[in-house]
Amino acid sequence: MTLLPIPALAQDGGVSVRKPSQLSKLVPAADLEQAAAQQYEKLKQEARAKGVLAGSGDPELLRVREVARRIMPFAAKWNPRAANWKWEINLLRGPEINAFCMPGGKIAFYSGILEKIKLSDDEIGIVMGHEMSHALREHSRAQVAKQAATGLGANLLSRLFGLGDVGNAVLGASVNLIGLRFSRDDETEADAVGLELAARAGYDPRAGVTLWQKMQAAQQGGAPPEWISSHPANANRVEEIRRHLPEVMPLYEQARRR
Secondary structure, three states: OOOOOOEEOOOOOOOOEEOOOHHHHHOOHHHHHHHHHHHHHHHHHHHHHHOOEOOOOOHHHHHHHHHHHHHHHHOOOOOHHHHHOOOEEEEEOOOOOOEEEEOOOEEEEEHHHHHOOOOOHHHHHHHHHHHHHHHHOOHHHHHHHHHHHHHHOHHHHHHHOOOOOHHHHHHOOOOOOOOOOOOHHHHHHHHHHHHHHHHHOOOOOOHHHHHHHHHHHHHOOOOOOHHHHOOOOOOOHHHHHHHHHHHHHHHHHHHHHO
């Protein structure tokens, strides 16, 4: 029988979410963040070599960085480590409708998600909040730990729970943190926390509805955009976002008055 996680109480208003996975503790956060920084640097080097890394004065990059700048002050509520992260936001030129945030606050947007979906600033806030939430709630850390537990076998679980060389073993296994897939529960949680982050930063959380309507429209008549295929949507996703609006709209209104 699968036990459902017990929701954690919301702090200072906002959304309520499940408690973090205990399994994530098998992988040291600092080691995972270091691995993410190395993979992110490699990604930038490859993008620069191909001429697809946006320059520091690129208007679309500046737009995305401004959204991130406004959201970042509210990140530490969800993960105290975020107060010391070396946040980095870059834009990659390409048709992909995609964006991600790696452990430690390493963020990338593809120009395709801005241009093809024609995102408003509020909708960028929703995407940014969602991706940041994956890092803040340490979904990658939990997924890597699950892979390690599965790969090493049940007979080694007792050693895993004692940590030891788990960090080196896991991170030495060429885990692709950029292409990591999350569970449906992770996605639902990132939707909720992302709405709160966006609202606190003054971005209209109702844009979560228009964002997913645009994403669904982009899916018609062809393969789903990368951001949908790697973020499984279900029929109730928009309804779930609407369900959280009464929790986050007061935060948005408060932010507008600042």
